[in-house]
Amino acid sequence: MAIRVSISNPAPVVIADEQLRHIDAREALLDAAFGPERFEKTSERLREGRLPADGLALVATAGERLVGTVRLWNVTLGPSRPSLLLGPLAVDGTLRAAGIGGQLMRAALGRARDEGHVSVILVGDEPYYSRFGFGAAKMDKLWMPGPLDRARFLGLELVPGALDGARGLVSPTGVEAPRWRDVELPGAWRIAA
Numbered sequence: 270m271a272i273r274v275s276i277s278n279p280a281p282v283v284i285a286d287e288q289l290r291h292i293d294a295r296e297a298l299l300d301a302a303f304g305p306e307r308f309e310k311t312s313e314r315l316r317e318g319r320l321p322a323d324g325l326a327l328v329a330t331a332g333e334r335l336v337g338t339v340r341l342w343n344v345t346l347g348p349s350r351p352s353l354l355l356g357p358l359a360v361d362g363t364l365r366a367a368g369i370g371g372q373l374m375r376a377a378l379g380r381a382r383d384e385g386h387v388s389v390i391l392v393g394d395e396p397y398y399s400r401f402g403f404g405a406a407k408m409d410k411l412w413m414p415g416p417l418d419r420a421r422f423l424g425l426e427l428v429p430g431a432l433d434g435a436r437g438l439v440s441p442t443g444v445e446a447p448r449w450r451d452v453e454l455p456g457a458w459r460i461a462a
């Protein structure tokens with residue numbers, strides 16, 4: 270999949286699957302957007318040691334430059350309700366408000382729907398994510414594995430009613446990142462963040 274986005278940047282922005290070669294630039298972009306405390310987030314407890322959901326790690330590039338990233342992760346809401354956790358989403362600080370974040374979100378959510386996923390949750394700014402349909406309704410009986418600002422705990426139904434009656438702890442269900450003798454391989458560790 271490749272979606273072209275028109276912005277003032279001379280190189281067109283393309284949304285595509287994240288590749289291993291994007292890891293270093295993606296790490297730098299996330300460090301710049303969130304700082305080192307990004308690893309302290311409660312959402313990270315659902316991502317660490319795992320791989321992103323199949324086909325749901327996307328990047329925005331402009332020529333050779335990585336300018337945006339989004340990933341989704343397999344989780345379960347309570348014991349038996351499969352869902353996806355979205356994040357992190359970030360766009361290069363010099364290219365914000367040009368529509369790249371929106372293109373990443375729409376591409377990721379479209380893919381998730383096409384893959385048969387029924388809902389997506391995230392922890393983020395409601396004023397931003399509400400434009401994609403996310404809201405706090407139906408999230409009040411769900412818990413994250415750590416501190417949680419409930420005003421930022423949002424869900425989206427890809428299938429109507431998918432979050433009806435959702436309750437319990439959100440837990441990771443994604444494929445574990447490769448390990449060698451109980452040590453996560455460095456590349457894999459950086460993939461799973």
Ligand SMILES: CC(C)(COP(=O)(O)OP(=O)(O)OC[C@H]1O[C@@H](n2cnc3c(N)ncnc32)[C@H](O)[C@@H]1OP(=O)(O)O)[C@@H](O)C(=O)NCCC(=O)NCCS
Nearest residue numbers: 302358359360365366367368369370371372393394396397
């Ligand atoms: C949030 C982020 C991904 C948006 O990407 P983007 O490419 O700038 O977004 P878009 O161009 O698609 O949308 C821009 C619009 O979103 C708004 N917006 C951006 N961040 C916002 C926020 N945190 N809260 C509310 N609105 C926000 C802008 O004001 C702009 O509004 P407008 O359409 O009325 O002009 C980007 O600002 C970013 O990387 N921020 C730092 C990391 C971050 O906060 N990630 C999200 C975690 S909550």
